[in-house]
Amino acid sequence: MKLYCLSGHPTLPCNVLKFKSTTIMLDCGLDMTSTLNFLPLPLVQSPRLSNLPGWSLKDGNVFLDKELKECSGHVFVDSVPEFCLPETELIDLSTVDVILISNYHCMMALPYITEHTGFTGTVYATEPTVQIGRLLMEELVNFIERVPKAQSASLWKNKDIQRLLPSPLKDAVEVSTWRRCYTMQEVNSALSKIQLVGYSQKIELFGAVQVTPLSSGYALGSSNWIIQSHYEKVSYVSGSSLLTTHPQPMDQASLKNSDVLILTGLTQIPTANPDGMVGEFCSNLALTVRNGGNVLVPCYPSGVIYDLLECLYQYIDSAGLSSIPFYFISPVANSSLEFSQIFAEWLCHNKQTKVYLPEPPFPHAELIQTNKLKHYPSIHGDFSNDFRQPCVVFTGHPSLRFGDVVHFMELWGKSSLNTVIFTEPDFSYLEALAPYQPLAMKCIYCPIDTRLNFIQVSKLLKEVQPLHVVCPEQYTQPPPAQSHRVDLMVDCQPPAMSYRRAEVLALPFKRRYEKIEIMPELADSLVPMEIKPGISLATVSAVLHTKDNKHVLQPPPRPAQPTGGKKRKRASDDIPDCKVLKPLLSGSIPVDQFVQTLEKHGFSDIKVEDTAKGHIVLLQEAETLIQIEEDSTHIICDDDEVLRVRLRDLVLKFLQKF
């Protein structure tokens, strides 16, 4: 069993598991942090961005000044943003049989895999994962395609040139493999390969293994996966949460007794407690608005935003903010808000019950009804008519490199009354802000990451007791900035195996058993014999059929009728000779009684010698030797077949036959 690690990002994993002749890809996350190296794509012409000076080498060489621009001491690529794909060279991706998706954030690289690698298999995911994943992809494509950029910089990627660049460009990995965003056509084609599954549904893969999605509690439709054969069980834990937010709670019990547990998708901010952060978010929002400032919340169009809107729903009246408009701007804002209300079966119990009242499960419906929350596909159109300040704007993209958020950063960045509150943990907020410096706007960092923290992980591992844990190397040591926090790492026995990008791990367990089915008519013919209390044995003569990874014992064919033809028999046509069935023997031979029996039957001059393995009975007169050992008995006589048979029958008297 092998694990091919195609992504080094612990929360955007992409691994391939080879298990029992199947090749299973676990998630295909897309690392978008690469876009932080690019200049933002403004929706409206930005004089500031277009007038940034070109970058020149220390020696004054300016050949890169078209591709690289400098802003407040940082250098950015002036080009269409590009993404860092999972490894495509480590394993032939056309051999991947299935792709299991655990949540909508972990499927963003799907079009690259399904459309460009010769992939012919099936993708499995839950319905909300697919629907919201589609929204995220649609938003991404829309954000990038609606601001066409003529230039595609590539000079800087040359290895010799990259060495000369300042950090972080100098240290960016695998830049040659970075790719531009996919198209909507590719998205649609990729999504058409997905087969929908429900929690706890058992999906057979080629008869060899069974895969099952389990609720992981992190997002609508998010799953962990069980991959098991009859005797082996691998659990794949991706983004999971034990907090009570909107999704169905995490199913922990089904992860028990795994041989291997692959652990990814833990919280990216282990020191920030989501409850505290939500409080911080609300307080800073209220403070800004009370002072007449605007609040900008860069976010994804689905996920934490539902919980934030719910908190605000409870909070705005008490904080006296009910007249402040809340805007949600995304090409998929409307679909996201509506989708969330119809996935009732994927919600937590509390929200499910609301559906029967009937009440919308999420209170943002009421915010929309009362006009407190308004949503728009973009800043153009209706929004510009309705826009009123001070206000709160939720919009993407959290990287601040594309989407409507770029416009608001340019618009509000100059005033210290305004605040940008970062809630998504995927991007470093300092790097995200770098191309907007100098910035007067207040910046608040309230990362809300509801995924498991290390305390929860250690409890989970104690509870489900996997034999081996495999996780990204980042989880096996404290965070670099807090090397003393030994509590911020996975702590288990035996220590977790770690992986990094482009590594192949041999998973530490051997398969020992295979299940074989016996056909009913064959089973019917068996005559078990109890050899010990509770243990019965029967001999089976059968033909073993193996097809589609299933093994079946069938009754042996009847003796072949003599065929008239003169065809020569081929070796492969040989069938086992079933007629000369010899009974199997069991039991042990008590030497003293055996000797007595021999004497009774006329043998005399018998001598017994003890050996390391048993006994030797010497019949001196007959010049014969009977060697009795635990699992064999030999009669050695000098070419006297009659004597041998006599002795053999005496030996057999002491043994059971079946």
Added chain:
Amino acid sequence: MDPECARLLPALCAVLADPRQPVADDTCLEKLLDWFKAVTEAGSSLLLLQENPCLVELLFHVLKPQDLSSRILSFALRLAGTFAAQENCFQYLQGDPSLFVASAAGQLLVHVLDLAMRGPAKGHGRLQAQDWPACAQRIVCHLEDCLCSEAAPRVTQALHVLTTAFGHCHGLWTQGLWVQLSPLVARLLEKDPMPAPHALVELLLSVARSSVPSSNPGLWETAAQTLSRLSPMQAGPLAAGILKLQDCPQALRTQAFGVLLRPLACVLEATAQAPGTPGLLEGAAGDPMAVDMLPPSKSACVGLLCSTLAHLELLQPLPQRPSPWPQAPLLAAAVTILRFCNGSAAPSSEVGGRLCAMLVGCVRVQRAALDFLGVLSQGLGPRELVTQVFAVLLEYLMSPDSSPTVLKKAFQATLRWLLSSAVPPGCCDLEPRAQLVLRELLAVLQKRLCSPCWEVRDSGLEFLTQMTRRWGGQAGFRQTLLASEVPKLASQLLQDPESYVRASAVAAAGQLSSQGLLAAPSSPEHPAGPQKTPLEELLLVLTTDSEGFPRRAAMRVFTEWLRDGHMAVAEDRERFMARVLQAASGDLDWEVRVQGLELALIFLQQLLGARSPGAAPPGALAQALRALCRVQLFEFAFRSLFDCDRPVAQKSCDLLLFLRAKAAPSSSPQEAGDSPDVAPVEAALQRWRAGEQGQPLGELAPEAVLAVLRSMDLEALRDTLAESSDHVERSPQSLLQDVLAAVGVLGDNEADCY
């Protein structure tokens, strides 16, 4: 004992002695015991037993082995102890599995021992063991057996009995008892593992507090030995107990203090302290410190740190606390613990790494350390340490991860430190460092007042109120506060959905307004709305808030404003009084009504002079009476006399008594010639007394008020009110009746069966 109770007693005893009767609950029995105790204290118990033979019968009856409930058994034993009864009943009882019975038997044993020893000891001074009465010898022998036993419960039982004996008996014989038993106790200390360590510690402390040490200094050696043998967790209570003793050898105190300090010393050791920093244990303990003495499990380590901090917190204010008190290292330790808890400490060793993992995010330790840090503000500290204290407090106040309870404690500790770092009196400003802290504090407070968690908003407001009360007059504070959003936010919180927060906002607004620091409230909701004065705002709360807390808070603020002569009140005091009294008198919450009367009393005192004893000058009195009539104080006061809530009636009674005392007989209105018409007033009072509260009083003449006041027997009323409202229900007679009544039902049912 009154005759009625004596009449009921035989029936009660019969009920108690009957195992078939389901005798009322434990509280009933406790109350009965209390009553018997009171009766025996009032008179001779011998007489009591002679007059009520049923009691003796009950005790004898209980002693027979039978199917009695353990509650009754324990009751009877304690009763017997109270009466100092027979002595031959305890041995078989002491091992009873019921905790109540065992404890009662233990107490009885001590009682009997004390009685037995007291007689012969008189005049003889200390007796030798062989001269003790047979009964005492038997008891001591029994205890000796127990102490030598291998069964832990027996040892524990004996230790408990001895603890009680040394704690409650003060005869010289206890010294002899210790001489007799101390070798056995010493032997217990040598066992591994030590049996019943908690009970041993209690015994040692009980002996140490008795008269034994004066004649038997060996005790101190035993204590020292115990301290070194016990685990840190077990030794803590002993060490703390020793340090609280008035009189004990210095060496032992030093050792005990070392035990208490050791966990904190470990904490300090675990973070890289620069060499040369005074350690906690330098000179405090002779033994080399084991750095890894901290327990390996998280819960044990947290427990040890919390109890250590709690012991030291209790010790700090005591006059007999160890001297020199290591203020600086203790401060450093408290700061370090808090840093471990928020993950900002940099551990320098493996122990430190472990501590970090165990303490990070631990709310229990955070609370204990913040409490301790607050207490340490009583002493000074090196400048850089105090800077660290403020820094760590600010970290806690700012951190989004601080739980509401931790935050509250952090606010309290900050306030204490700000108070302690105040500049000498006479200078009208905060010292520069406090001034800097204050600026950051207000920024934090601003954010906390917007918290979605009401507990946080509440403690933020409390903190603001206290800060304003203390520094509201100081220029630096005023300037910083007015430059912040805090006053505006505070008045916005008068509309908070949570009533506790509204109450705290009322208090804060009251305090800010007193100091002239309250900006006119405005919210983004109504930016241009008509602005109300603080007085109007609070009157609105008093008249419209649906919850009691904010209204009570408003009354407290008004009382304070009246007392301190707040400008808004002083402008038109009578109008203010009339409006507030009108609102308070009709309030459904009795505390608001009591506060209303308190306000009225202050008003009265301001009119008539509270300090000067005796009657007020007639002119002033007449003027005051007219003012009181105008604000309709009398209607409120008279009505309150018949209030269904006793404290309101009492307060009103006090108020009227004060007024009557001020209106001397000389200023009788009769002198004026015509007698006032009191009939309508008396008629109204009559109806109010009868419960017809709807009746208005109408216009009142000052003369009529005085006449009515004089005709009323306010003293008698006060005495009646002074008796608790449940004085009838709480009488012993009622108790006996209740017990019997509960059983009476059963009796009826039994009769039905036939």
